[in-house]
Each structure stands twice: as structure tokens, then as C-alpha cells.
Amino acid sequence: MKVGLFIPCYINQLYPQVGKATLELLEKLKVEVVYPSGQTCCGQPMANSGFENESEGACINFVNNFKDFDYIVTPSGSCAYHVKKHYNIIQQTDDVIKVRKNVYELCDFILNVLKIKNLGASFPYKVGVHKSCHGLRGLRLGSSSELVIEPYSYIEELLKEVEGIELMPLDRSDECCGFGGTFAVTEDVVSAKMGKDKIQDHLRNGVEVITATDVSCLMHLEGLITRNKQPLQVRHIAEILNSTI
Amino acid sequence: MSHSKLAGIFNKDEKKVDWHDKALWFVRHKRDLSVHQVKGWEELRNLGHGIKAHTLSHLDVYLEQFEANALKNGVQVHWAANGDEHNQIVHSILKADNAKKVVKSKSMLTEECHLNPFLEANDIEVIDTDLGERIVQLAKEKPSHIVLPAIHKNKLEVDELFQEHLGTEPCDGDPQYLTGEARKHLREKFIHADAAITGVNFAIAENGGFVVCTNEGNADMGAHLAPIHIACMGVEKIIPKQEHLGVFLRLLARSATGQPITTYSSHFRKPGKGVKMHIVIVDNGRSKQLSRPDFRASLHCIRCGACMNTCPIYRRSGGHSYDATIPGPIGSILSPGKDLTKYSTLPFASTLCGSCSDVCPVKIDIHTQLYKWRQIIGKETPQPFIKKKSMAAMGKIFSKPSLYGKVGAVARWALRTLPKSLINAWPNIWGKTRDLPVGPKKSFDQWYKERENNKKTDQK
Ligand code: SF4
Numbered sequence: 001m002k003v004g005l006f007i008p009c010y011i012n013q014l015y016p017q018v019g020k021a022t023l024e025l026l027e028k029l030k031v032e033v034v035y036p037s038g039q040t041c042c043g044q045p046m047a048n049s050g051f052e053n054e055s056e057g058a059c060i061n062f063v064n065n066f067k068d069f070d071y072i073v074t075p076s077g078s079c080a081y082h083v084k085k086h087y088n089i090i091q092q093t094d095d096v097i098k099v100r101k102n103v104y105e106l107c108d109f110i111l112n113v114l115k116i117k118n119l120g121a122s123f124p125y126k127v128g129v130h131k132s133c134h135g136l137r138g139l140r141l142g143s144s145s146e147l148v149i150e151p152y153s154y155i156e157e158l159l160k161e162v163e164g165i166e167l168m169p170l171d172r173s174d175e176c177c178g179f180g181g182t183f184a185v186t187e188d189v190v191s192a193k194m195g196k197d198k199i200q201d202h203l204r205n206g207v208e209v210i211t212a213t214d215v216s217c218l219m220h221l222e223g224l225i226t227r228n229k230q231p232l233q234v235r236h237i238a239e240i241l242n243s244t245i
Numbered sequence: 246m247s248h249s250k251l252a253g254i255f256n257k258d259e260k261k262v263d264w265h266d267k268a269l270w271f272v273r274h275k276r277d278l279s280v281h282q283v284k285g286w287e288e289l290r291n292l293g294h295g296i297k298a299h300t301l302s303h304l305d306v307y308l309e310q311f312e313a314n315a316l317k318n319g320v321q322v323h324w325a326a327n328g329d330e331h332n333q334i335v336h337s338i339l340k341a342d343n344a345k346k347v348v349k350s351k352s353m354l355t356e357e358c359h360l361n362p363f364l365e366a367n368d369i370e371v372i373d374t375d376l377g378e379r380i381v382q383l384a385k386e387k388p389s390h391i392v393l394p395a396i397h398k399n400k401l402e403v404d405e406l407f408q409e410h411l412g413t414e415p416c417d418g419d420p421q422y423l424t425g426e427a428r429k430h431l432r433e434k435f436i437h438a439d440a441a442i443t444g445v446n447f448a449i450a451e452n453g454g455f456v457v458c459t460n461e462g463n464a465d466m467g468a469h470l471a472p473i474h475i476a477c478m479g480v481e482k483i484i485p486k487q488e489h490l491g492v493f494l495r496l497l498a499r500s501a502t503g504q505p506i507t508t509y510s511s512h513f514r515k516p517g518k519g520v521k522m523h524i525v526i527v528d529n530g531r532s533k534q535l536s537r538p539d540f541r542a543s544l545h546c547i548r549c550g551a552c553m554n555t556c557p558i559y560r561r562s563g564g565h566s567y568d569a570t571i572p573g574p575i576g577s578i579l580s581p582g583k584d585l586t587k588y589s590t591l592p593f594a595s596t597l598c599g600s601c602s603d604v605c606p607v608k609i610d611i612h613t614q615l616y617k618w619r620q621i622i623g624k625e626t627p628q629p630f631i632k633k634k635s636m637a638a639m640g641k642i643f644s645k646p647s648l649y650g651k652v653g654a655v656a657r658w659a660l661r662t663l664p665k666s667l668i669n670a671w672p673n674i675w676g677k678t679r680d681l682p683v684g685p686k687k688s689f690d691q692w693y694k695e696r697e698n699n700k701k702t703d704q705k
Contacts, residue, residue, distance in 0.1 A: 012689045013653040019689035041643040050623025051636040057644025137599035146603035148286035180596025192678035223679025
């Protein structure tokens with residue numbers, strides 16, 4: 001099995017430690033991982049802003065970089081979802097269809113393709129899970145609170161196996177954090193208010209570390225936490241699953 | 246004004262935002278408790294979706310069937326292509342019998358057509374009899390929610406408003422006293438009304454009947470006392486069969502307020518003795534929306550308001566920030582179909598979190614439609630020069646890996662090196678409330694390449 005690693009643009013540039021943790025984790029699990037050097041961005045920022053057509057070049061570049069892999073794994077639910085759902089704007093060649101089918105968010109890949117649950121990690125902290133919306137309601141990495149179905153959560157299934165971790169339940173289990181891409185800037189007031197409220201929920205429930213499948217949500221929350229000097233940290237889920245402290 | 250500007254104004258009073266958010270989240274929570282008691286809830290949603298999709302694809306057939314049956318029942322049926330026609334029809338019905346005093350139960354359609362100001366300009370008194378609607382009417386405002394029209398007002402504000410308009414005593418917002426007084430005031434109006442206008446929740450093609458749902462019984466009070474009953478409905482309110490009510494009444498009440506059934510689900514079919522009954526069927530842009538395959542499903546809406554209660558933006562920006570008859574997520578996919586430029590910021594008043602689509606009892610893919618409106622707005626409305634240019638530039642950078650590496654390095658350097666005060670002061674909206682991450686020395690890309698090179702040298 002050959003896996004191509006996709007590191008979203010903002011992780012590559014601003015949170016490289018998340019990329020490293022993802023790569024190390026997959027290598028630990030004996031996966032043959034390659035990081036194609038020509039990759040850039042999945043195209044989501046332009047598309048969500050109403051400029052899907054400007055993102056075509058990015059989509060094509062993505063497919064060219066990843067078409068030869070059995071799976072494409074990425075530490076971002078949002079990017080995986082974008083490729084799956086919105087790559088209908090380019091011609092549906094065999095390559096494009098294959099890439100859209102085989103792109104996986106990291107936890108989803110570990111649990112449902114590799115079928116591994118216990119990763120031998122330890123992380124002795126009180127952790128609050130932020131269920132990033134595109135992962136939750138797009139990729140269905142868990143049951144959303146609106147639906148009347150058997151509750152499940154891939155993320156929590158993996159985290160429960162981490163030694164020393166204490167998962168703290170929240171008052172609102174899956175409300176959006178308010179990042180939303182360019183929304184964070186065009187609707188900055190509501191965006192910040194949503195983030196603030198989200199952070200309060202974690203603080204009220206004794207959380208020390210917020211984790212998520214998406215760095216974008218965490219970057220927004222961390223920005224607020226640092227500005228307001230609050231006693232909280234953020235860690236991408238790959239960092240926790242790769243941790244042995 | 247754009248949604249974000251109006252939202253900014255609403256957010257000046259953070260306590261009020263918190264209160265608004267909690268009040269609506271409470272309704273969403275009640276909805277959750279109630280739907281989780283229904284084992285086949287998701288199946289019901291599928292049925293609701295399916296029936297609506299089927300009906301809309303045979304809309305002409307069912308509407309004509311409905312008309313024929315309603316006529317047989319002794320009801321007069323009128324067709325209005327737009328809001329103006331609707332208003333004129335209602336006015337001519339009233340004028341024919343010299344009706345001067347009208348009581349009206351909740352109807353978003355008459356809001357959409359601006360019926361009240363039209364009738365008032367023609368010397369007709371219109372009293373909204375839903376308590377929340379009466380409150381906003383007295384305050385000369387618009388409903389901010391389709392089920393809870395006065396949710397933006399707290400009880401102290403209502404207290405003051407009633408003192409001014411109904412002559413009540415100051416009561417520190419005592420809800421029991423205030424509703425008691427409202428009841429007295431409205432009874433007077435009911436007794437003296439010349440005509441009653443109601444909305445329609447469901448119109449049944451197979452028998453020409455229709456159902457109006459209220460929790461206050463105000464539609465019944467009006468329709469049973471007045472000699473004229475005018476029911477106004479959008480074309481999309483039609484359902485084929487009586488038995489389909491078993492699906493929709495359950496979906497509606499639980500989604501709207503968490504009740505197992507609305508307090509009054511009143512079935513009307515034939516006019517009573519000495520009563521004239523009219524139905525006005527209105528298009529006003531609906532068939533145009535029906536002609537857009539991507540947005541057709543927005544006409545499934547049964548106006549339960551659940552997408553508003555669940556929307557994290559709606560709860561924190563208030564219904565008036567949408568500046569449209571129907572606010573919230575559903576309003577944001579309906580309004581651009583009416584006026585793309587005026588409502589061009591609404592599809593962006595969302596993080597595309599998808600909660601609206603999951604909560605919607607008739608499974609409208611609301612967030613997907615928001616995304617699709619964005620694409621149309623990007624192409625067809627004038628966009629700020631900077632936005633256009635930066636999107637094109639981004640598109641270029643992301644399609645050329647070499648360019649991308651260079652730009653990223655500069656950005657990281659800036660974040661790492663420049664003083665925080667400078668970074669956050671730069672025309673940087675992000676930085677108003679949030680810090681930016683500290684730029685790392687190396688991108689993942691660089692780190693990976695070095696690691697691969699080291700591996701190669703090790704192997705040598
Ligand atoms: S779109 Fe769906 S959730 Fe929103 S008001 Fe209509 S039926 Fe209710």
C-alpha cells in the first residue's frame with residue numbers, strides 16, 4: 001500500500017509540527033508514506049469565497065501529485081472533504097475519480113483502513129474534543145447531534161485508547177468554532193464571538209488541551225486564547241496520537 | 246447594509262447576544278430531546294423530503310386539483326403572480342364587503358408581500374394576533390424569527406411597549422400579567438373584526454382543505470368569529486394527500502419547538518353558515534426558484550425555524566441582521582433568488598458548518614446551496630477589486646508549486662520577525678481579536694526535504 005501525504009498549505013507554512021507528527025505516526029504504523037513535493041493547496045479558500053473557477057489550477061495540481069497513490073491521507077477533515085465533495089468542477093477523468101475516492105482524513109484512515117485503534121500513545125491531560133464541522137457533517141467522522149442515529153465518533157474512539165488522557169464532555173458537543181475560512185475575516189465579529197463562546201465551553205468543563213482534526217479551527221481558537229491569555233492549549237489530534245509523554 | 250455590518254451592530258451589546266444565543270439554543274435543545282424520542286425520525290425526514298420533491302415536480306397538477314376541490318367546497322380561489330397582485334386581491338375582497346377591521350394570524354407570506362402597510366394605506370386596520378407578531382407590530386419592527394417573531398425582545402422591553410400602547414401598569418416584565426393584558430386587548434379585536442386573514446401551513450390537493458398551525462389558537466379565534474376568512478398561501482404549501490399530514494405535522498411541531506404536536510392544528514375545508522372563505526395562491530418568485538435545479542429544494546421548507554435555532558451565526562447576529570423577510574440559513578438561500586445584489590452577503594453569513602442541513606426536517610441541503618449561491622455571486626455581482634485580484638493571485642500561486650514555496654517563506658519570515666504590534670495593526674482584520682501564530686523557521690516542506698537528503702547521505 002502506497003500512501004501519499006497531503007499537508008494543507010497553512011499546516012505546511014504555519015504548523016509544520018502537525019505535518020511531522022502525522023508523518024511519524026504513519027511511519028510508526030508501518031505505512032509506506034511519500035510526501036509529493038509539488039503539492040500546494042486543495043483549492044478550498046478560493047472555492048468557499050465564491051471563486052471556484054480560480055481554484056481549478058489548484059485542483060489539477062492536487063490530482064497530478066496524488067494520482068499514483070493507493071490512498072491520500074491528510075491531517076485535515078476540511079481538505080479531504082473539499083476534494084471529495086467539490087472536485088466536480090474539473091473534468092472527471094479516471095485519475096480525478098480515483099483521487100476523490102481515496103482521499104482520507106488521518107483518523108478515518110487509521111481506524112477504518114488500517115483498522116488500528118491503539119497507537120501506543122500517552123497524553124496525561126484533560127482534553128476537550130472540538131469536532132470540526134467539515135469532518136463531522138461532511139465526512140461523517142462521527143454522528144452529529146442533530147441526527148437521530150447511533151452515536152459514534154472515530155476521533156474519540158482513537159483518543160480513548162491514549163494512556164492517561166481524560167476526555168471532557170462539553171455543554172454543546174459539536175457547535176462550530178467560527179473559523180469558516182474567509183468567514184473569519186469577512187464576518188470577524190461573529191467569528192470571534194463564536195470562538196470565544198467555544199473556548200468558554202472548554203474552560204467551564206475543565207479542559208486543559210483542545211484538540212481537533214483541523215488546524216484551521218485550532219489556529220482561530222489559539223489566536224483568541226493567546227490574545228486573551230487563557231489557560232488552555234491547542235494540539236492537533238496527530239500530535240496527541242503521536243505523543244509518548 | 247451587509248450582514249456583517251448589521252451583525253456588528255447587534256454585537257455591540259454582548260449580554261444581549263448571550264441571552265439571544267441561549268434562548269434559541271434552549272429551543273434547539275428542546276427539539277433534540279423531542280426528536281430523539283421518535284425512533285423513525287430519520288425515516289420521517291426522508292418521507293417529508295420525498296413527498297415535497299414529488300409534489301414540486303407535479304406542482305401544476307396538484308395546484309389545479311386543489312383549486313377544483315376547494316371550489317367544490319364552496320371556497321373562492323384566487324391566483325396571484327406576485328406580491329402586488331396578492332395585496333390587491335385581498336383588498337378587493339375586503340372592499341366588496343366594506344370590511345375595515347382585519348385580524349391576521351401569522352403568515353410569513355403576507356410579510357413578504359408587505360400586506361399590512363398596503364391595507365393600512367387603504368384605511369383598513371390590520372391587527373396581528375400572534376402575540377409575538379403583535380409585539381413587533383406595536384414596536385413598528387419586523388419579525389426577527391419565523392416562529393418566534395419577537396425573540397429579539399426581552400420581557401422588560403415588552404413591558405414598556407405595552408405600557409405605551411396598551412396602557413398596562415409597570416410590572417417588571419411579569420410574563421403572566423403581560424400575556425393576560427395582551428389577551429384582553431386581542432379579544433376586543435377578535436370580537437369586532439370584519440374579516441380574518443390566516444396563513445396556510447398545508448393545503449391538501451385531494452380534498453381542497455387546508456391546515457393552519459398555531460400555539461395560541463389565534464387563527465381559530467379570528468376565522469370562527471369573522472364573516473370573512475381569507476387564507477393566503479404560497480404555491481409550495483400544497484401536499485397531495487390528507488394522510489401526508491401525518492408526516493408533516495409531526496416533523497413541524499417537533500422541529501419548531503420540541504412539542505409533539507402544535508397546540509392547534511386547525512383543519513378548514515368549507516365555509517361555515519354565512520361565512521365567505523377565500524384562498525389566495527401566490528407565486529411571487531417561487532416558480533422561478535423552482536426552475537433552478539440547484540435551489541429547487543429550498544421550496545421544501547415548512548417554516549419550522551429549526552435552521553435558525555441551530556445556526557451559530559443567526560443566534561449571534563439576530564434575525565434583523567439578514568434584512569430579509571425570512572432570516573437565517575433558509576432565508577440566505579431564498580433571498581438571493583429574489584435580488585442577487587441586495588442579498589449578496591447572506592450566503593457568506595455562514596461557516597458552512599452544515600448544522601442547518603442536518604436539523605432540517607425536510608432535508609434541504611441548505612449549506613450546499615449556500616456554497617452554490619457563493620459561486621453565482623462571485624461571477625455575477627460586482628466584487629471588490631481586491632477580493633477578485635487576490636483570489637486570482639491565490640489561484641495562480643496554488644497551481645504553481647515553485648511560486649508557492651517562495652510566497653510561503655516570505656510570510657513565515659514576516660510572522661516570525663516583525664513585531665506583534667506591527668503584524669496585528671496591519672490592515673489585518675484577523676488581528677483585531679486574535680493573535681496570529683508565530684511563524685516557524687522552516688515549513689514542513691523544507692524539513693521533509695532536509696530529512697530525505699540526510700537519509701540519502703546516511704545511506705552513502
Ligand atoms: S429550511 Fe428546514 S429547518 Fe429551516 S425553516 Fe425550513 S423546514 Fe425548517
